[in-house]
Amino acid sequence: MPTDSRRIAGPESSTNPYNFCSEKPRHELLQNGKRQDGRKENNIRPIFLKAGVVSQARGSAYIEQNETKAICAVYGPREVIRKEDFSMKGLLTCEFRFATFSCRERRQHQQDVEEKDYSVQLLEALEPAICLDKFPKAQVNIYVTVLQNDGSALAAAITCASVALADSGIEMYDMVAGSSVRVAGKSLLMDPSYQEEYKPEEDTGLTNSGSVTVGLMPSLQQVSAITSKGEIEFELVKQAVAKCVEVCTQLYPVLQQALVRSVSEKEDEDG
């Protein structure tokens, strides 16, 4: 790995101490119809959402789904620094990051493939909801950092970013709610935790194993993004998407409440 003179360097290589634990507990995804954290297949974790957390940003939001924590800030519309073609449509950019300490294995400072992948998926999920023609030749930047990853980080990021966008006052056709599901055999585990998440390197021995993440514009009832990983039968994908749509629709009031709270708080500050 090339050394980075702009950061304080550590040793060339280091390993997670928990890799050397004597016994590694093997866990089943479902036991007697219950998941490890006691949830049922369909249950999602409680969500805490707060808009307006970063004072310097135009709009911002913080989301907590139990142990999954993410923060999002929106800047703009601001001018595009690099010289590009004139466009009557605004430009949207997304940057998705995991904080170095957010996962069990330490993350590197440089953006890795997974983060780049998530950035694109986030962009695709949000773009259809934004009125880009309202800010010609300017850009809006969305930055999401996952502070702690306990599964379903992308879905949480989509929800969080759409609240941050609405908080910023940038005009949108609709909010976007995100949700994900883990497909394992015949069971569909909604809002998977880190342990339940689909990991390609893990051999489960199941014929159907993977995950599906959906971004939904709940009021318009339009799906803005679907991504799936792993090998899943078509019939199951359909079921999974339907489940996600259902969950996203349930999330809408939560998003709405977070925004109503922030709008009335701003009123109090002004008054």
Place this chain on the structure above:
Amino acid sequence: MSMATKDIYVPGQRICQLDENIICGQGTYDKNGFVYSSRAGYLHKLQSQDGKILFEVRTNVETTTVPSIDALVTARITNVTPRFCKCAILSVGRTLLRETFRGQIRKEDVRATEKDKVEMYKCFRPGDIVVARVISLGDAQSYVLSTAENELGVVIATSEAGSTMVPISWCKMQCPKSLAEEFRKVAKVQPQFIQYSGT
């Protein structure tokens, strides 16, 4: 007549059915015969003269603003060349921008008369604060501004001696300390005549 309601709407929330008496204002859009909100804010119902009702969703904080054509802007001059000067747009209408946009005032847009006699360095100096109007979205780089109106031009300028100057004519300002006179395209500041648009 304006009526603010206590109802907070969020993007995508349906406000009402669209009919010929309803106009979709700022912060709303219509789709499939319904009016929807496109912002998180309070719903305002405005009665227009022809009996129609204008719906707007407004936020308490500054709305997201980008310079638009015909808008009045306040800008700080950053660079002066013989043909044009560059500036940083600080606010649009009454809305203060968090981040500046680049703009430029071309020589021919400085004043309305005797355009060919304009000498840029006798009109603006770096650091001056000007009020100008957006006349074009320009190229990918900057907005094109104009000061070719009596009310537009330099409003605040600092003299070489370092104090804020006082306007003495439409083309001169004087330093109260050194009494030196400097050339500027001075704005005739008459707030009651300035119609803020786009706010």
Place this chain on the structure above:
Amino acid sequence: MADDFKAARPLEYYRKFLEKDVRPDGRELGEFRPTILNIGCISTAEGSALVKLGNTTVMCGIKAELATPKTEEPSNGYLVPNVELSPLCSPMFRPGPPGEQAQVLSHFVNEVLDRSGCIRKEDLCIQTEKLVWVLYCDILCLDYDGNVADACILSLLAALKSTRLPAVKYNEETEKPETDSAKLEPLHILSNPVSSTFAIFDDRLMFVDPTVKEESLTTGTVTIVTNDNDLCIVQKPGGSPLTADQINTCFERAFSRSKEVLRLIDETLHSIER
């Protein structure tokens, strides 16, 4: 109109307030913003702390890993502090490698760790020449409203105090480490570095804990790091000159701030234990 004045003539706007010895946000010159501390908020890290200094928000997460020591220091562990000023925290920063300011801050934090000796690198040794701890102390700024340096040092100290390492033994036969995740041990913190930043305005007025607006107008800053009852680092990178009296006032304020901060950390740690 006040807003327009603030945008067009920020310096004049500020002077109007400072003439009366108050700041636009209502603080007195020697007053820090309300400081909020939350310890142990990230469970994927071995130690973590969130600090809010007014609007400025900084999070420090400590990840511990195992590595072989350097040959020239066979019984020393590694301390790797890095400050990240992500584009999320302020419109001033853009995505990409760390900018100048982030690099300066990282070095500052590194210097504080080094000079204060709050952690002995020898304490991080598990087996000489074979196995030592690496503590990656990553400090992430979430909201940049000025004076991030003080917030960084505070979050780092609090995070270090909350760090719990699993018991690791070096097995000489297999030459592999063995981890017992059931046994968690705290770090030995030998001293308490606390940083206080002062801003110089118009060559004479000094005020503590500048916000980002204030930082952009100042003509110089002084950062003083105290280490319990000793001075650890005094940093004054250029700017307006100061008299000895002014520096002394800063020292006094820095030591009183240190007491306030340490009390805050202790109270927060107690409240978690309970």
